[in-house]
Amino acid sequence: MHLARSNRKVRLRPSLTPMIDVVFLLMVFFMLAAQYSRETTLSVHAAPRSAENTPYVGPPRLVDVTPQGFLLNGVTTPFAQLTEQLSFLMSDPADTILVRASDGVSVQELVDLLGHLSAAGLPNAVLVEGQ
Template structure:
């Protein structure tokens, strides 16, 4: 006598619960890791010719940023004095200030200068390329 067993094929379905748990954990992680602050921007024009087609008028207003310091029309002076001198060189408050950075200046130094000028009420700046 031969005994046969009948085997039922039980089809096991994979559980989606662990995968859903992982997805929710990743979602929570990325939500907590994300920055919700708004980035500050500084408006800068590439050249003064993009501001208007009118020629440059008035006294020179060239601010040089070097590794040694900040110069206004070639004269080295503190940044606070530069922001005090610039309005006397401007015919209107909307006149353009030319900013030139030398090659060894970090981007952070340039951004700090532009931020300081904007905070002093002098937002119209144009970057010019330094000739090497």
């Protein structure tokens, strides 16, 4: 038996299905990786260097953040009652609140505290150096 050979070249067309699959996978990846929430910012102020020689005026409002919890003027205060206790010491919501973090405190705890104070209408928290 003799098979005849054709001189015609058959053009193979590449399939687009794998490319379309890859494009859809990339779309799904970027859609899942995108952040849909609005990011919020906290304004954090550091005590100015010129304030070292200036005495603090007003009732003490020092919030110490420790690994064990929160201290308001040296007294252990639960996180939920912190703003209520601070309101007794403040004549105006714009009064300055001093925040001091001790060793071993995570940054997230400090951010949670600053966010809690800001949400409660007490935006003037100033970070001071710990001892």
